[in-house]
Amino acid sequence: MNEEIRSEEDQSESSAYRTLARAKVLSEALPYMRRFNGQTIVIKYGGHAMGDPELARLFAQDVVLLKQVGMNPIVVHGGGPQIGQMLKQLNIQSEFVDGLRVTDQQTIDVVEMVLAGKINKEIVSNINAAGGVAVGLCGKDANLITARKLTRTKRDPESNIEKVLDLGFVGEPVKVDPHVLDCFINTDIIPVISPIGVGEDGQTYNINADTAAGAIAKAVGASRLYMLTDVKGILDGDKNLVRDATIDHINEMIADGTIQGGMIPKTETCMDAVQNGVEASVIVDGRAPHAVLLELFTERGAGTMIRARE
Numbered sequence: 001m002n003e004e005i006r007s008e009e010d011q012s013e014s015s016a017y018r019t020l021a022r023a024k025v026l027s028e029a030l031p032y033m034r035r036f037n038g039q040t041i042v043i044k045y046g047g048h049a050m051g052d053p054e055l056a057r058l059f060a061q062d063v064v065l066l067k068q069v070g071m072n073p074i075v076v077h078g079g080g081p082q083i084g085q086m087l088k089q090l091n092i093q094s095e096f097v098d099g100l101r102v103t104d105q106q107t108i109d110v111v112e113m114v115l116a117g118k119i120n121k122e123i124v125s126n127i128n129a130a131g132g133v134a135v136g137l138c139g140k141d142a143n144l145i146t147a148r149k150l151t152r153t154k155r156d157p158e159s160n161i162e163k164v165l166d167l168g169f170v171g172e173p174v175k176v177d178p179h180v181l182d183c184f185i186n187t188d189i190i191p192v193i194s195p196i197g198v199g200e201d202g203q204t205y206n207i208n209a210d211t212a213a214g215a216i217a218k219a220v221g222a223s224r225l226y227m228l229t230d231v232k233g234i235l236d237g238d239k240n241l242v243r244d245a246t247i248d249h250i251n252e253m254i255a256d257g258t259i260q261g262g263m264i265p266k267t268e269t270c271m272d273a274v275q276n277g278v279e280a281s282v283i284v285d286g287r288a289p290h291a292v293l294l295e296l297f298t299e300r301g302a303g304t305m306i307r308a309r310e
Ligand SMILES: Nc1ncnc2c1ncn2[C@@H]1O[C@H](COP(=O)(O)OP(=O)(O)O)[C@@H](O)[C@H]1O
Pocket: 046, 047, 048, 049, 078, 080, 099, 210, 228, 229, 230, 231, 233, 234, 235, 236, 258, 259, 260, 261, 262, 263, 266
């Protein structure tokens, strides 16, 4: 057969195949779109996941799509690496205890400026540029997150005495008032929230973004809590992805050291959420394009899903 004709046939075959594959993806997505219609989902967008501008653009597009197919996405963002960069530029030393940034007066000013100022508005702009209508908030707006100083203790191995650690203005949420978020349901508005809390006395608190996202997911009765991070999900001892994790399994992995560092507060937040009304928490790879869409709308999903019961 003439080479030109063969190549035309090959091209039309592969284009037909691509069209079929696209149609399959769409038809697979439809039942999930129906199922999640009207549901609220909280997406924690971590500082590591937002590093690459192209990924940030795709993330914004995905959030807009979720809203357009009838869900109520709420974005809670972090920005740890970006805060670190700004502190470095300002020559302010920063130290972490158990994954939490020790926050003095100078640091809290920078944290608020970077999170509620720069990063929040960048995400809002990206969503708006993707055709959405985003509104930026922090925990201070409409009393969204009331916080108090977090107290941490650590046992001194030598004296065996429990010591109170002073983390400065690190806060823990004591109350989330979702009233302002309820106002956005059934509108086109997508809330984007910085993890800054306010004390009863007006003190500004720096809240770990995972913790803030978990508190908001519980308060709004979210169906799903998504944690976008820089790994595929929870990895087992052989570094294989754990697709479905029960609470017992996670506790075992924390106890035997398989889950460490920042993954400990993340999984603890996920477990707390599912034990308090959130249907499922999912840890997904924020470095993968369309991570949330793949998780929500495909049979195979992505990342690690955590439920209260199997
Ligand atoms: N068992 C585990 N599975 C996956 N990641 C783990 C595990 N144990 C520890 N980690 C670490 O947890 C990190 C994610 O937590 P963290 O750095 O706090 O994320 P983020 O900044 O996105 O909130 C991973 O990059 C990985 O180094």
